[in-house]
Amino acid sequence: MAERQVIGVLGGMGPLATVDLYRKIIEATPATRDQEHLHVIIDADPSVPDRTEALLHGGPDPTPWLIASARRLASAGASFIVMPCNTAHAFLPRVQPEIAIPFLSMIDETADRLAEALPAGATVGILATAGTIASGLYHRALAERGLRAMSPPEDEQALVSRAITAVKAGKLGRSTTELVLGPALELARRGAQAVVAACTELPLALRAEDVPVPLIDPTRVLAEAAVAVALGQRLLPSKGLAYRHAQ
Numbered sequence: 001m002a003e004r005q006v007i008g009v010l011g012g013m014g015p016l017a018t019v020d021l022y023r024k025i026i027e028a029t030p031a032t033r034d035q036e037h038l039h040v041i042i043d044a045d046p047s048v049p050d051r052t053e054a055l056l057h058g059g060p061d062p063t064p065w066l067i068a069s070a071r072r073l074a075s076a077g078a079s080f081i082v083m084p085c086n087t088a089h090a091f092l093p094r095v096q097p098e099i100a101i102p103f104l105s106m107i108d109e110t111a112d113r114l115a116e117a118l119p120a121g122a123t124v125g126i127l128a129t130a131g132t133i134a135s136g137l138y139h140r141a142l143a144e145r146g147l148r149a150m151s152p153p154e155d156e157q158a159l160v161s162r163a164i165t166a167v168k169a170g171k172l173g174r175s176t177t178e179l180v181l182g183p184a185l186e187l188a189r190r191g192a193q194a195v196v197a198a199c200t201e202l203p204l205a206l207r208a209e210d211v212p213v214p215l216i217d218p219t220r221v222l223a224e225a226a227v228a229v230a231l232g233q234r235l236l237p238s239k240g241l242a243y244r245h246a247q
Contacts (some may be wrong), residue, residue, distance in 0.1 A: 005230045008078025011044035013085035018209045021084040024223035031209035041228045043069045051087035052131030070099045084200045090135040102237045110218040111141035122148040125187030130196035156183040167201035170206045
């Protein structure tokens, strides 16, 4: 049996999203007792500066915080790192060279899943922070796989941002769902053949049954990929390749 790898979770962005990833790692693991689950090390530092503020408005650079957290995970024994924050992947080109172990990219894993599920040339709707949209993370990754990304217009993006803020404040009721539901339905109406909940807060507010096209949850995709790597069902990602779509 292949040696199990230790999953490092660079979390805190935000705390509920970190819990959601860990829960989905547990759910994706074929285990019937405690001892069959995977070794997961979580470093959740919610003091990391806002990633969208840094990308769009010249806010504090989160890179030093991300490097510090990743180094703590590596020192604690993690074999590779997953990060339940889509927007933070925009900073990985400066983080990964400072870290001795690789990151498993949420962006790449989600784009691969979509490329497997959709025909070439299909349109994918992206619900994300304004920072993720502006960074082009998903747009580039999907284009490389022959898919087209579609994001909401400015007024609907404002609703998505409000929904993300509400989840970060612990508001998980229907009122939060309604904020993001309109933009999701409009993406489907405009021709999106799948919609990605591309902020780790959004799967906590939007459910697959709310949307008439497949709703892709990058948190679950990342959890399943991390479990496969940790169990030896997939190779450990090569450092330097696992974050290429953040560039």
